[in-house]
Amino acid sequence: MKYLSKRNIIIYAVFVSIVGIYFVARGEPNIEYDFVIAQKSNLQQEVSVSGTVTPVDQVELSFEATGKIAKINKKVGDEVAKDQEIIALDAGDLWAQLQRKQAVLGNAQSQYKQSQLELELEQIKLDEIKKGARIEEVTLSETKVSNLEAQRTDLEQNLTETKEISATQLQNAGNNLKDAKNQLSITEEKADIDLANVYAKSEDVAEDTFGKAQEAVSKQTDELFNADNSADPQLSFFTSSAPLEQAAETGRRLAQITLEELATQLIVFPPDPLQSESLLRDMQKKLSSTRDWMSGLLATVDAALSLDQTTKDRFKSNIALGRTNLTLAVTSLSNQLQLISSQKITNQNNVTLAKSTYNAAKNNFDLTQNSTKNNISLSQNRINEVENSLELAKKELELKKATGTPEQLASQALIIRRSEIALSLAANQIRQAQADIREQYSRISKTVIKAPFAGTITLLDAKQGESVTPNKIVVAIITQGVYEILTHIPEADIAKIQLGNKAHVRLDAYGNDVPFEAEITRIDPAETVIDGVPTYRTTLGFTVQDPRIKSGMTADLDIQTASRTHVLAVPQRAVIEKQNKKFLQTLNSENQIIEKEISTGLKASDGNIEITAGIEEGEKVIVFIGKQNGN
Numbered sequence: 001m002k003y004l005s006k007r008n009i010i011i012y013a014v015f016v017s018i019v020g021i022y023f024v025a026r027g028e029p030n031i032e033y034d035f036v037i038a039q040k041s042n043l044q045q046e047v048s049v050s051g052t053v054t055p056v057d058q059v060e061l062s063f064e065a066t067g068k069i070a071k072i073n074k075k076v077g078d079e080v081a082k083d084q085e086i087i088a089l090d091a092g093d094l095w096a097q098l099q100r101k102q103a104v105l106g107n108a109q110s111q112y113k114q115s116q117l118e119l120e121l122e123q124i125k126l127d128e129i130k131k132g133a134r135i136e137e138v139t140l141s142e143t144k145v146s147n148l149e150a151q152r153t154d155l156e157q158n159l160t161e162t163k164e165i166s167a168t169q170l171q172n173a174g175n176n177l178k179d180a181k182n183q184l185s186i187t188e189e190k191a192d193i194d195l196a197n198v199y200a201k202s203e204d205v206a207e208d209t210f211g212k213a214q215e216a217v218s219k220q221t222d223e224l225f226n227a228d229n230s231a232d233p234q235l236s237f238f239t240s241s242a243p244l245e246q247a248a249e250t251g252r253r254l255a256q257i258t259l260e261e262l263a264t265q266l267i268v269f270p271p272d273p274l275q276s277e278s279l280l281r282d283m284q285k286k287l288s289s290t291r292d293w294m295s296g297l298l299a300t301v302d303a304a305l306s307l308d309q310t311t312k313d314r315f316k317s318n319i320a321l322g323r324t325n326l327t328l329a330v331t332s333l334s335n336q337l338q339l340i341s342s343q344k345i346t347n348q349n350n351v352t353l354a355k356s357t358y359n360a361a362k363n364n365f366d367l368t369q370n371s372t373k374n375n376i377s378l379s380q381n382r383i384n385e386v387e388n389s390l391e392l393a394k395k396e397l398e399l400k401k402a403t404g405t406p407e408q409l410a411s412q413a414l415i416i417r418r419s420e421i422a423l424s425l426a427a428n429q430i431r432q433a434q435a436d437i438r439e440q441y442s443r444i445s446k447t448v449i450k451a452p453f454a455g456t457i458t459l460l461d462a463k464q465g466e467s468v469t470p471n472k473i474v475v476a477i478i479t480q481g482v483y484e485i486l487t488h489i490p491e492a493d494i495a496k497i498q499l500g501n502k503a504h505v506r507l508d509a510y511g512n513d514v515p516f517e518a519e520i521t522r523i524d525p526a527e528t529v530i531d532g533v534p535t536y537r538t539t540l541g542f543t544v545q546d547p548r549i550k551s552g553m554t555a556d557l558d559i560q561t562a563s564r565t566h567v568l569a570v571p572q573r574a575v576i577e578k579q580n581k582k583f584l585q586t587l588n589s590e591n592q593i594i595e596k597e598i599s600t601g602l603k604a605s606d607g608n609i610e611i612t613a614g615i616e617e618g619e620k621v622i623v624f625i626g627k628q629n630g631n
Helices: 006-026 092-131 135-219 242-265 273-302 309-401 406-445
Strands: 030-037 039-055 058-062 067-072 085-089 448-450 455-460 473-479 483-490 502-507 515-530 533-542 554-571 576-578 581-587 593-603 608-613 620-629
Touching: 039 593, 039 608, 085 455, 085 473, 092 309, 092 406, 135 242, 135 273, 135 309, 242 273, 273 309, 309 406, 483 515, 483 554, 502 533, 515 554, 554 593, 554 620
Parallel strands: none
Antiparallel strands: 030 620, 039 483, 039 554, 058 473, 067 085, 085 448, 455 473, 483 533, 502 515, 502 554, 515 533, 554 608, 576 581, 581 593, 581 620, 593 608
């Protein structure tokens, strides 16, 4: 680009001045304006989106334990109350274990009371030593020693019997576990053998099927074609339909190709079960197509021009016989494939049942082993406690026979200390037994599924007597009559909304004549990308739970995000933005355009915008400038 010289610039300036004087002399042009009067208004900002009605709560429930279904108290569609039992496993063994643990707690509580009593007695004895023992007291102490010795003898006998009983129980549980393991191995082995036997029949079925197909194609349609085994078989007669002729000859060639392919595949039948099953399915598909071709030959014969009726009937009879053979062949293949599928299902069910039995036997063995150890340990602990009490009783007797020396006082104090330790141990046994009982109740609670809230059952996938595994969904519940709306707010609008915003709701099922109200109850902090656009999952709760509201309904929402009352407002299209500032064009009293810088506030959904500074109420604000016309 060439730059203007200083001389040219001066000439240009003079020219512009002359033109300006000319237009001034002509007078001001008439300009047409569209304007509004800036006035106070009430503004409402809304975000319009669509959403879906869903239940407030919906949950899928499963067992945390393995077992067999014992009770089913509800069915799909039934209403349930909170904590109402829906389905339960057989928990007979767990309840029996609970009774044994409660018995252990009873023994521990009895031992605690006895230890507490012994401590009190030892304290009394200490007081008596300080005073000096009497003959009657010595006699009582001798009786106590004798009783404890007899009690120890009884407990030792009980320990021997407990060991014998426990050994028998453990052996029986071990035998059951061994039998279950052997049965599982036998079941798995039998499953493999049964499936192999079924697969072994596949080769005979395939060969027999191929024979039927070969006879149907080569023998039953032989008279209909010339050069039937060649690459270009031709009908042996003329017809009135060229398409039928072409379909018949093409089908004959394809049937020959099918037979050749199957003959090649059957030279060495696949030893692999999956390959042999795939071959059977391939044969079934190909022979079905061949059968369909033979069905079409009937129409071809009917259209023959050079055949008498007798020959037509014979050809059609042969075709029908060949088609029957192919139908038998396809049916034979279908039966073999169904037999394989049924055997697989049977094998899976048998192995699953055997594994369940084995797991139950293993659990029973482990429980029996733990119970045996606990029973023996409890009996031994009881003997130890009695021996300790006996030792203390003997020392007490010695003290009573002796005078109350400092040594006796120290010894009795030691006995009291031991009694205190025994009491503490007994308290610990009570706490341990109580913990075991709480744990057992927890196990039992895992065999029952209860409703976590009041609602309606939508899924119940279980049958009485059926074995279930942990974490398999068997029950689903939704809240009854309590619904909310889920929607996604685009990134451009998310800053406008907040918790508690009200919304007008229209459900498609009822149209605009049935309005509903809702408010925002939850806004997810993380975005969800939908069709490449970041959105935010937002939940609205109905203000009133109307019985007409159903799960899955489509809802249109107008969310009221902000409002201003009695504020100065103009149409948004009147605002001019340039250099990061906002302006309005106004008309003064002489209809001259004056541009004013402004500050704005709320943008309303009706197209108006709040003006917070820059103009006054009553000013004329230009929203459109029309053409200029001369005088």
